[in-house]
Amino acid sequence: MRYLPHTDSDRQEMLAKIGVNCVDDLYDNVPAECWPKGLPDLPTTKSELDVERIFVNYAKLNHAANDGPFFLGAGVYYHHIPATVDYIIQRSEFLTSYTPYQPEVSQGTLQYVFEFQSMVAALTGMEIANASMYDGSTSVTEAALMAKRITKREDVKIFGELHPQYRETLETYFSVIGGNIASNDPDESTACVIVQSPDFHGEIHDLTELRKKCDESGALLIVVVAEIVSLGLLPAPEVADIVVGECQSVGIPMMYGGPYAGFFACSKKHVRQMPGRICGETVDVEGRRSFVLTMNTREQHIRREKATSNICTNQGLCALAFTVHLSLLGEEGLKHLAKLNHQKACKLADALATIEGVTIQNKTFFNEFVAELPIESNDLVEKLAANGIIAGYALGGNRLLISATEMTTDSDVESLINAIKVEVK
Amino acid sequence: MQEIEERLLCEISRKGRRAIDLEPIDSNHNRLGVDERQSIGLPELSEPQVLRHFVRLSQQNYSIDANFYPLGSCTMKHNPRQNEKFSRFSGFLNLHPLQPVSTAQGALSLMYELKRWLSELTGLPGVSLNPAAGAHGELAGMMVIHKAHEMRGRQRKVVLVPDSAHGTNPATAAMCGYTIKTIPSTKQGLVDMDLFKASLNDDTAAFMLTNPSTCGIFDPKVKEIADLLHENGAYFYCDGANFNAIAGKIRPADFGVDVMHINLHKTFSTPHGGGGPGSGPIVVTAELDPYLPVPNVVKTGGAYQLVNEDEKSIGRLKSFQGHFGMFTRALSYMLGHGADGIRRASEDAVLSANYIRASLNDLYHEPFPGNCMHECLLNDRHQRDAGITTMDIAKTLIEHGFHPMTVFFPLVVKNAMLIEPTESEPKETLDDFIGAMRQIAEDVKLGDVEKLKKNPISTPRRRVDEVKAVRDLKVTW
Structure with a gap:
């Protein structure tokens, strides 16, 4: 098998070093009743060419x-999507690296995440942004949950046409986490007002009026942007408390629904309630500018059941594609x-x-x-x-x-x- | 790695530079209802500058393509390039998730086939491909369990989690409104059966257990645990992070699992991409199948359909059909390997981990002696008195050309070092790694502590000030 380097003699040497006779001896903890009775109903090893033929056929049956x-x-x-984008994201050092837990050998990933956060903040008119979320739908959901934590209120008001699948996602999370999608105007039980602009039907909303309503009731204003290219022409939604949405339009192929990347930006005072990974600037022992994952005490690997979210990683490579494409576009290009x-x-x-x-x-x-x-x-x-x-x-x-x-x-x-x-x- | 300092995009920007030439604009409509935006604040660069910037950044990274990456519980295996090539066929890349299903039959049949593989390999008939990552799969799985209790007419309150669990397990159960009861491990790194039995009652919704465990051990009592859960009307959630030890050999259904998530980016070789995207499908028993999230791909007659609404389903967990681009890669890997290759890969992964264990356990403390699964757990007990900790060993490994193992996890072992070589590394690499680890242990014995404390020194950066990053928080330029 082309992916497996051990030869039979390697295996024998290793078994001897371990002091067992065969590899199944290493599985001696597995109770006898847990071994399968037969072999799975699946094919055996195929050559790259044979697999390619199968995939050519799958692709052929789609209308692209x-x-x-x-x-x-x-x-x-x-x-x-410019050719440079796909070339960069296929670099081994980006494609096949892990989450940047060891900053000494991950500055490449950490710096582009910092640049991603900076450009998302600029686009949205917000002070800070995180390292990305799964997609637009989950970024909206996480924003609503964050608003609930900040205001300690339960109701969420949706204004205008929110993408129906974003709404369904929010409803699913609320069904177990708790939370209520309210139909009335914001009042003292409203955690946030969510408005997508341009909305699902393409309509562009005036945020000034909504800001006023939010201020009167103490609710947060969450602005959702599903088509991020629109921020090259529309004013930044800087009156919002949280701006979230979908990065797919810049650098990420449609790929039958994913993977994409969600963005998440807000004002700095809310950073401790933010979900997801955040990259920050610091220095190393020699005083050189360095980047590192920071504010980790919000996260599941430290806080466990008290974490702001169960989210582990960002959408690294998709966020990179977005960052490269947006760098190519630049101010005038976008x-x-x-x-x-x-x-x-x-x-x-x-x-x-x-x-x-x-x-x-x-x-x-x-x-x-x-x-x-x-x-x-x-x-x-x-x-x-x-x-x-x-x-x-x-x-x-x-x-x-x-x-x-x-x-x-x-x-x-x-x-x-x-x-x-x-x-x- | 060479020492490089790369400036930020905003520092190499100059007004008037372009990296993209677009079609000229020959009209000036405005139906926005507002004036056009004047300023954004994005950098301006030319194409060669953008390319050089990101290539130079890439050179500051470590990667599995270039080097050994023995991160425990992360499964940093070889990522075949055929997966990348096939995923980029236009028929996948330029396919919109909301196109009429009649125009996406290839994609749907691919998803259907991937479901079949996951079902066959786990023995569990229900499959949902939707979850975006492992943690998202956990959420999907726990919501399914939550729904099942609700449908039975009485919600339960408590989820049991061993102290060796990934942090995502308790975080996920808490999101579903459950109280977490932590079950301490025994001195052998196993579930404490007495404490487990004492904690189990008719308020227990589920037990979230990683098997093989994060200590690298297949729990010999796992079937008994499953039976006890089922007798009490509770469910067995298995964290599938360590499936790479048993895939193609042991089926989770056969040790009593009700729900398991599978990290396609671990066991099935989709690239980690510096932290994502992942993909975390879940597999469930026939009993729980009706509650799986929508959408679901089904086959009726000769054609494939997407079921977007289902009364019993927990609902939608994200937009669209999941990380399709990861499905193509995972299936490409599975078809290449075949069932026999996947079984061999699991065996080689376990063999390699035990080889490392047997080659290092005279110099490093082994908290749970005996055969391990696909990862071996050591710690710094023999080095600590000399003033050297797991952190110093990890950072010194970098100086030897290796990425550190997973450190300080699992939490049940003080200063843990969790080493997962995977099946992808040749014996020569394992021997080099063993040599480096032995060298470090010898250096500690020789008392060269100050030198080790300074490592790494030849990396693009040395140890960074994490406290400053929090205190002087700066997350944008």
Whole structure:
């Protein structure tokens, strides 16, 4: 077997050194009744070529975004990833290293985590950020739990359209941890107000009014950003107490749902209630700037059942992909990319509005919006998919959630418009 | 490693530099409802600068590709490059999680096949691929147990956890609202059966046990423990962190496990990536299968479907279908190895750990003498009187070219050193490591304490001031 270096004579020498006859002697603690009766119903060793053939076949059965016109977003966006990003994350020293517990030999990881935190803070207008969470949905959940800890209140108010899967995730956690999703306006029992902007339907929310409501009731304001490219064009949500969301749009492929990385930023006074890993700056014994995992007394390996969260690690390599891509984009690149996305979406909206019976529902949007169709959106999505066009996300009824990014070409839009025209006739 | 100091991105930024050329913008619509953002505060660099920055940072890291990484309970095994190549096929990379399932049959059948492998290897029929990491799998598993008690009509209050457990175990049980009762280990590093029996009653929801344990021992009483739990209506949660000792050989179902999470990034070779992403599927008994989180991939007729809603399910634990990019890697590894290869890998991992143990236990104290599983536990008892601790031994190992073992864990042993070589290391590497450890022990005997205390000296950084990091907290530039 190509992954196993021991030869039979190595094994014999090692068994002799240990003083046993065979490897099963090392399993002598296993009770006789616990040994399986037969062999598993699984295949034996395959060559790399044979495994490749199997994977080629799996991949072939999928319709990828680059196989045809593509307009689906709904929390995961099809963006271009520069070649440099994938090269860097495949470096052995990043790909195959462990969590940076030994800072002397992990400065590479620790410094990019520090840079990641710095850029997330800049994007969100917050003072601090952690080293990342699993994804957008769990970052929202952890933010709500943190707000509950800080305010010692139970209710969470969701304003506008939160991504339905983020909401479901929050509901699942609340069902065992405790917590209540309230429908009334914030009052003295409200821990936080959660608002996604742009929200699940693409609408952009004015945060000033919500800030005022939160201040009146003593609730925290949590702003959720599922499409982080939007922060290149929209004002930083700096009035929030906590800003969380999804990093996927910058440097991370769609990959059928993951892995991605969630971001988590807040004001410095709340650092002790923050979940997840945090990297901080310090010096080594020679006085050189160094980075290290810090504020560990919040975490499970020290605090055990009293930890702020059971989370162990961050999403290291995904956070690296995000950091590399954002470094490449830089200040002007991100603004340009965001503007390009918005212009493409505006053109798509205009083109759709030319179809008889189609109206755009949004007052505002960034790169995604809701179109009202004269036919059922679910039927349209299925029919167009059969013709190689991924049209968007069917919201139910006649509403279609549809997005454009820098990947969208004029000819993609033309194909979509023509295909919809055929269906609505 | 060469000594390098790399400046921060913001320190090498200069206004006007670009690293990406984008399509020009030929229109000026604004449907944002607000004015465009003026300033963000991001650095500006060119492409060669970005590349050099991250390549130079990478050179300050240690990695399993380059060196031995004997971290106990972490399973730093070889990460085959075929996994990386296959995962990057466009049919996976550019696949959106909310596409119509008719356009993602390949991905769904891959997930279905991975479920089959995990089920066969553990003997447990219910599988959920959703959890994002080991700790997330623990949460999923404990929520399933929580739900099962609820469905039986009476919630229970207490979860038993041995003192040798990973910190995530009590943290997870506490998240589910359970009170934690810690079960001390015996002098042999095993579950204290008397204390266990005394703690077990009809308020016990579950026992969270790592088997093989974090002391590197397969608990010979594990089946008895499982039977006692089941007689009391409690569940056996097994932390699967140490599955690499038994995968393909012993099935957790056969020693009475009800729920177990599997770290794909440990046993099934998906890369650790400097701290993630991981993937933590759970496997459960038929009784608990209905409560697994959604979504779930099922096969009806010839086609695969995603079940997104299920009345009995605990619900959704994160958005979308789990870390699909880790499923491709894990299945690629499994198919390459085959069931026979996986069994051989477990045996070699156990053999290598015992070889290290047998080669070092004359110089280092072995708190629980006897054969171990895939990791061996030592401590600094023979070195402590000379003023050298586990920390100094760990830092000196770096000077010998090795990453330290896991230190100060498990907590049941003072100043523990937990060494997990995995099956990936050739005997020559094990001999070099043993040589370095023996050299350190000899140096301690010779009284060269001051020199050892200064290690490491030739790394990109020397020992860092962790107290300052907290006191003068600075987490952004």
